[in-house]
Amino acid sequence: MAEIDENLAQREAIEVDRSKGDFKYEESYAFDAGIGLSPSVVDYISQVKAEEPWIREFRQKALKIFEGLPMPTHWATTDLDNIKFENIRYYLAKGQKAVRTWEEVPDDVKKTFERLGIPESERKFLAGVEAQFDSEAVYSRMKEELEKLGVIFCGPTEGLRDHPELFRKWFGKVIPAGDNKFAALNSAVFSGGSFIYIPKGVKVAQPLQAYFRINAENFGQFERTLIIADEGSEVTYMEGCTAPKFETATLHSAVVELVALKGAKIQYVTVQNWSANVFNLVTKRGVAEEGAEVRWIDCNIGSRLTMKYPGVVLRGKGARGEVLSIALANDGQHQDTGAKMIHAADDTTSNIIAKSISVGSGRSTYRGLVHIPKTLKNCRNNTECDALLINEHSRTDTYPAISVRGQKNSVQHEASVSKVSAEQIFYMMQRGLSEGEAMSLAVNGFVNDLVKEFPMEYSVELKRLIELQMEGSVG
Amino acid sequence: MPDSLVIKNLNASIGERPILKDFCLTVPKGEVHAIMGPNGTGKSTLSKVLAGHPDYSVQSGSALLDGEEILGLEPDVVARAGLFLAFQYPSEIPGVTIANFIRAAIVARQAKGTPFDAKAYYAELYAKMDALKMDRKFTARFVNEGFSGGEKKRCEILQLMMLKPKYAVLDETDSGLDIDALRIVSEGVNAMRGPDTGFLVITHYQRLLEYIVPDRVHIMWDGRIVHSGGKELALELEAKGYDWVKTELATA
Numbered sequence: 001m002a003e004i005d006e007n008l009a010q011r012e013a014i015e016v017d018r019s020k021g022d023f024k025y026e027e028s029y030a031f032d033a034g035i036g037l038s039p040s041v042v043d044y045i046s047q048v049k050a051e052e053p054w055i056r057e058f059r060q061k062a063l064k065i066f067e068g069l070p071m072p073t074h075w076a077t078t079d080l081d082n083i084k085f086e087n088i089r090y091y092l093a094k095g096q097k098a099v100r101t102w103e104e105v106p107d108d109v110k111k112t113f114e115r116l117g118i119p120e121s122e123r124k125f126l127a128g129v130e131a132q133f134d135s136e137a138v139y140s141r142m143k144e145e146l147e148k149l150g151v152i153f154c155g156p157t158e159g160l161r162d163h164p165e166l167f168r169k170w171f172g173k174v175i176p177a178g179d180n181k182f183a184a185l186n187s188a189v190f191s192g193g194s195f196i197y198i199p200k201g202v203k204v205a206q207p208l209q210a211y212f213r214i215n216a217e218n219f220g221q222f223e224r225t226l227i228i229a230d231e232g233s234e235v236t237y238m239e240g241c242t243a244p245k246f247e248t249a250t251l252h253s254a255v256v257e258l259v260a261l262k263g264a265k266i267q268y269v270t271v272q273n274w275s276a277n278v279f280n281l282v283t284k285r286g287v288a289e290e291g292a293e294v295r296w297i298d299c300n301i302g303s304r305l306t307m308k309y310p311g312v313v314l315r316g317k318g319a320r321g322e323v324l325s326i327a328l329a330n331d332g333q334h335q336d337t338g339a340k341m342i343h344a345a346d347d348t349t350s351n352i353i354a355k356s357i358s359v360g361s362g363r364s365t366y367r368g369l370v371h372i373p374k375t376l377k378n379c380r381n382n383t384e385c386d387a388l389l390i391n392e393h394s395r396t397d398t399y400p401a402i403s404v405r406g407q408k409n410s411v412q413h414e415a416s417v418s419k420v421s422a423e424q425i426f427y428m429m430q431r432g433l434s435e436g437e438a439m440s441l442a443v444n445g446f447v448n449d450l451v452k453e454f455p456m457e458y459s460v461e462l463k464r465l466i467e468l469q470m471e472g473s474v475g
Numbered sequence: 476m477p478d479s480l481v482i483k484n485l486n487a488s489i490g491e492r493p494i495l496k497d498f499c500l501t502v503p504k505g506e507v508h509a510i511m512g513p514n515g516t517g518k519s520t521l522s523k524v525l526a527g528h529p530d531y532s533v534q535s536g537s538a539l540l541d542g543e544e545i546l547g548l549e550p551d552v553v554a555r556a557g558l559f560l561a562f563q564y565p566s567e568i569p570g571v572t573i574a575n576f577i578r579a580a581i582v583a584r585q586a587k588g589t590p591f592d593a594k595a596y597y598a599e600l601y602a603k604m605d606a607l608k609m610d611r612k613f614t615a616r617f618v619n620e621g622f623s624g625g626e627k628k629r630c631e632i633l634q635l636m637m638l639k640p641k642y643a644v645l646d647e648t649d650s651g652l653d654i655d656a657l658r659i660v661s662e663g664v665n666a667m668r669g670p671d672t673g674f675l676v677i678t679h680y681q682r683l684l685e686y687i688v689p690d691r692v693h694i695m696w697d698g699r700i701v702h703s704g705g706k707e708l709a710l711e712l713e714a715k716g717y718d719w720v721k722t723e724l725a726t727a
Contacts, residue, residue, distance in 0.1 A: 418569075422529070427566035429550035430526050430559075431580040431634065438551075441579055445570025445617070 033091035035218070039063060042188050045091045049157045049191070052164070062177035062187030069181040076336060079305050083279055088220045088251055090189045146204060152197040153208055156224050159195030166197055170228055174257035174285050174313070182307075183283040186222045186255040193223030193254065198233040198264070207236040207269070207455065212252075220251040227257070229264035229292075238269040238458065249304065250278045258286030258294055262316065265293045271458055273465055274303035276333060282308045285340070288348075290316030297454055298325040300335050301465050309367055311340030314348035314379075321350040324454075326447050326462070329362030329394075330469055338367035338399075343379045343409075352383045355447050358394030359439075359469070366398045374405035385415045388446045390439060418446075440470035477542045479503040480558075480642045480673055485536035485546075487524045494520040496698035498536070500675075502642065507674040509684055511709060512695035513717045518677045519563060521695075522646045526560045527553045540642065555584055557641030561631040561648050567619040573630060574600065574614035577637050584638075603636045607663050624651025632663040642673045649683035661686030681713040696720050 031048050033041045042063050046056040071080050142153045152163060159167045177187035194210050212223060229235055252274065260266045266286060274280055280303040286294035296310035312321030323339035341350035356364035364387060372379045381404065387396035396417060404411045420442045428438035443466050444451075451459045485498040494517045502508045512518055524531045525538055527550040538546045545553045568576065577600065582591055601611055607629050619627050628648055635643055645664070649657055664674065664687050676687055684692070684706065692708040693700045701724045702708070712719070 421566070424566045424568060426526075426528055426550055427562065428568065428576075430554050430562075431576070431638070432551055432554040432583040433579060434551050434583070435549075437579065437583060441571055441576070442568060445568055448570035 031091065033089065035089055036086045037063070037088070037090060037189070041090055045189055045191060048091070049160075051157075051160060054168075055160060058172065058177070059188050059190075062184045063189075065178045066181060066184035066188055069178075069184060072181065076307060077305065077334060079334065080279075083249060083251060087218055089218055090220050090222070091191055092219055142208070143206075149202050150197075150199040151202060151204065152195065154195050156190065156193050156195050156226065159226070163195070163197065166228065167195065167226065170257065170259050171226055172257075174259065174287050175255050175283050179283060182253045182281040183255050186224060186253050186283070189220070190222045190224035190255065192221070193225040193256075194227070194237070195225070196227040196235065196237065198227075198229045198235045200230040201232045202230075203234040204236070207238045210237070210239045212239060218250070220253065223254045225254065225256040226259075227266060227268070228259045229261060229266045231261045232263045233261075234265040236267040236269065236455065238271070238455070240271050240273075240461075252278055252280045252282070252303075254282045254284075256282070256284040258284075260286060260288045260292035260294050260319075262289045263291045264289075265295075267295045267297065268310075269297040269455065269458055271299045271301075271462055271465070272303075273301045274306075276302065276304055276330070278303045280306040280308065282306075284308065284310040285313065286311070286321070287313045287315050288319035288321055290345075291318045292316060293320040293322075295320075295322040296324070296339070297458075298323065298337070299458075299462055299465075300325070300327040300337055301469060302328075302330070303333060303335075305334045305336065307336045309338040309340050309369070311342065311369075312350065313342045313344060314350065315344045317345045318347045319345060320348070323352045323354070324450055325352075325354045326450060327354075327356040327364050328443070328466065328469055329356065329358045329364040331360035331362055334363045334365070336365040336367065338365075338369075339383075340369040341371070341381055342369075343372040343376060343381070346376050347378045348376075349380045351381070352385075353450055354383075354385045355388070355450055356386075356396060357388045357390065357443050357446065358396050359390040361393045361395075362390075363395040363397075365396070366400070368400040368402070370400075370402040370404065370411065372404040372406065372409045372411070374407075376406060377408035379404075379406075379409040381411045383411070383413045386446070387415075387417045388443065389417065389419045390443075436471035437467075440467040443470060479539075479541070480675070481537075481539045482525075483537050483539075485521075485524070485538060486534040487520065487531050487536075488534065489520065489531050493534075494531075494698055495524065495536075498699050500693065500700055502673045502675050504541075504641065504673045505668075505670040506690040507668065507676060507687060508691045508693060509676045509678060509687075509689040509709065510693050510695050510700075511678060511681070511712055513720070514679065516695050517698045518679075518695055519646055522560055522644045522675075522677060525553070525558060525644060526550055551583070554640075559635055559638055559640035559643045561628075561635055561643065561645045563647040563650060565619050565627050565631055567617070567622075569617055569620055571618050572615050573618055573633075576618045577634055580634070580638060600633075600637065603633055603663075606636075606666065607633055608659050609633065625653060625656035628652055628660055629656065629663075632660050636663060636667060639667075640672070642675065643667075644675045644677065646677045647679060648676070649678055649680060657683065658686060681709045684709045694720055694724060696724065 033044050039060060042059045046059055073080050175183050177184050198204060227237060258266050258268060288294045294312045298310055300306050310323050314321050321341050325337055327335035327337045329335040335356060339352040352368060354366050356366060358364045366385045368383060370381045383400060385398050389396060398415055400413060402411055402413060424442060425438045428441060429435060444463055451462060480502040482498060482500045485495050487495040510518055524533060527548055533546050537544055540556055540558060545556055604611055609629055648660060689706050692704055692706060694702040
C-alpha cells in the first residue's frame with residue numbers, strides 16, 4: 001500500500017509542474033555533464049540552460065578563480081584534501097530514472113524520512129514549495145494570491161530568463177565569485193536553488209520552502225539562491241536538505257545571497273540532515289540596508305564536514321543582523337560553523353547565539369567574525385557560544401575574532417562549555433529512559449532556549465532529528 | 476517470594492574496595508523498612524547497586540524483584556521493572572522542565588505508539604503538586620536547576636508519586652530538609668503506602684522515622700545488616716548512639 005501511495009504522490013507532483021507549462025523540467029531529463037571539471041563542462045551547463053553570454057562568461061571566469069585559489073586547509077582542516085574534484089559529476093538531471101524507489105533508499109535515510117513526514121506535512125503550512133533532486137527542481141508550487149501580488153519564487157535559470165533586470169542587479173554582488181574557493185566553484189557550475197523577489201511592502205505571512213535532495217553518487221550539488229526583499233517587505237524562507245548514504249564522498253556547495261532593502265525583513269531557516277559522506281561547504285551572506293533585518297537560523301546536523309559561516313553586512317543605518325545556530329557533530333563528523341557580522345553603518349546591532357553539541361568522536365568548531373570600525377557609532381554586538389560535550393572523546397573549539405573600535409560602540413561576548421555527566425544520564429535512566437532517550441533529552445534541554453525562537457514546525461522537526469541522532473549514537 | 480524485594484548474599488564493590496558483604500534483606504510489598512547506620516557503612520551503595528549504577532560491580536548474590544533478577548540489568552530496565560530510587564543528590568538537567576521530564580518517564584513505560592493523554596497527565600500532576608504544596612509554576616522549571624535542598628527532595632517525591640513504582644528506595648531523603656518540608660515529604664510517602672508498594676527508607680537519623688513510621692528497622696554496619704527489629708529499634712539506637720552498634724552489635 002505504502003508503495004502505491006508513494007507513486008501517486010509522485011505523479012501528482014509531476015502533474016502540478018506540467019500544468020504550469022514548465023517545459024524545462026521535461027527537457028532536463030537527458031542531461032549529464034559527465035565526470036570531472038573543465039571549461040567544456042561549464043559551457044555544457046550554460047548551454048543546457050540556454051543562458052545569456054554574460055552568464056557564460058561569469059561562469060568561465062569563476063572557474064579560473066576556483067582553479068587559482070588554494071584549498072583553505074591551512075586554517076580549516078586537511079580533510080578538504082580528500083575531495084576529488086576530478087571524480088565528481090557536476091550536472092545531473094536524469095529525470096524519472098534517477099528517482100529511486102523507497103526500497104533502494106538506505107534504511108537509516110528511509111526511517112528518517114518516514115519519521116519526519118517530509119514533504120507532505122510541510123505543504124500544510126507553507127506558502128510555496130520547491131523540491132530539488134540533484135541539479136534541478138522537480139517540483140515547484142506557490143500560492144496563487146502571492147503570484148498576483150508580484151511575488152516571484154522560481155529557480156535561478158527561470159529567474160535569469162524571465163527577470164533579468166532584477167537578477168543581474170544583485171546576482172554575485174553580495175558574494176562575488178572570488179569570495180572563496182567554494183563560492184568560485186559554485187559560481188562556475190551552479191544549478192538549481194531559488195530566486196525570490198518580494199515586492200515593496202508585501203509581507204508573506206507563511207514561509208516559502210525549498211527542499212534539497214542529493215540522490216546520485218559522486219555528485220556535487222551547487223544550488224544558488226538569491227532572495228531580494230524590496231522596501232518594507234517581509235519573507236521567511238526555509239530549506240531542508242538530505243542525501244542518501246553512499247560509500248563515496250558527495251559534495252554540497254551552495255551560495256546564498258540575501259538582499260534586504262530599506263525596512264525589509266528576511267528570515268532564512270536551514271534544517272539540514274546530511275548523511276555522513278557529505279562535504280557541506282556553503283557560503284551564505286545577506287546585506288541589510290537602512291532599518292532592515294536579516295536573520296539566519298541555521299541547524300547543522302549530519303555531514304562529514306560542514307563549513308558554513310552565515311553573515312550579515314549591516315550596510316544601512318539602524319540595520320539588524322542575527323545568527324542563531326545549532327550544530328550537532330556526531331561520531332566522525334566535523335561541524336565547523338559560525339557567523340560573520342560586518343557593521344558598516346551607525347546604529348547597527350547584531351546578535352550571534354551559537355550552540356554546538358559534540359557526540360563520540362564528533363568535533364564542533366565555532367568561528368566568528370565581528371567587525372565594527374572606529375568611524376561608526378552606537379553599534380552593538382552580542383555573541384554567545386555554548387558547547388555541550390557528550391563523551392570523553394568529543395571535542396569543541398571556539399575561535400571568535402571580534403574587532404570593535406571606536407569609543408561609542410559596544411560588544412558583549414560569552415562562551416561556555418558543559419558536559420553531560422554520567423550521573424545525569426544515570427539519573428534519567430533511573431526514571432526509565434533508555435540511554436539514547438536520556439541523551440536526547442539532555443541535548444534538547446541544552447538547545448531549548450534557542451529552539452523557542454524557531455518557527456514551530458521546525459522546532460518539532462529539529463527535536464525529532466536530535467532524537468534520531470542520539471538514538472543512533474549509543475551502542 | 477513473588478511479592479517481595481529479596482536481596483541475598485549480595486557482595487558488591489566500588490573499584491577494588493568491597494562495600495557490601497553478604498548483604499541480605501527482604502522487603503515485602505506493603506511494608507516500610509528502614510535502614511539505619513553510620514556514614515560509610517554502605518547504605519547509599521546498596522541503593523546504587525540495586526538501581527544498576529555503572530560505577531559499582533557485583534561479585535555475587537542476587538536481588539529479586541517479585542521473583543525477577545534485577546542485578547546486571549541496565550538502570551532503565553530496572554526502573555521500568557518497578558524500582559524507584561529517590562536520590563540523596565538528584566542531578567540537574569538544564570533546559571528540561573519538570574513537566575517534560577516526568578512525561579518522558581511515563582512515555583518510556585508505555586507500549587510504543589500508545590497515545591499520551593496530556594489532559595489526564597496534567598490533572599494528576601497538579602493534584603500531586605498540590606498535595607506536596609508545590610507551586611504549579613514549578614512544572615515549567617528545569618529539573619533540579621537552582622532548587623533548594625527541600626525543593627529537590629519534594630521533586631523526587633513528586634516523581635515517585637507520578638511513576639508509582641512497586642518498590643521505592645529513599646536514600647537520605649531527610650537530609651537538607653527543614654521540619655516543615657520533612658512533614659510534607661513524609662505525608663507524600665505515607666499517602667502512597669498500601670499493599671502495592673514496598674519502601675526501603677535509608678536514613679542516618681531517627682527523625683524521619685517519626686513521620687514515616689516503619690514496619691521494620693534494620694541497622695547496617697560494615698556492609699551488612701547486623702540487627703533488625705520493630706520501629707522501637709530506631710529510638711533505642713537514637714538513645715544509645717552508633718557506638719552501641721560498634722561495640723555490641725558488630726562484634727556479635
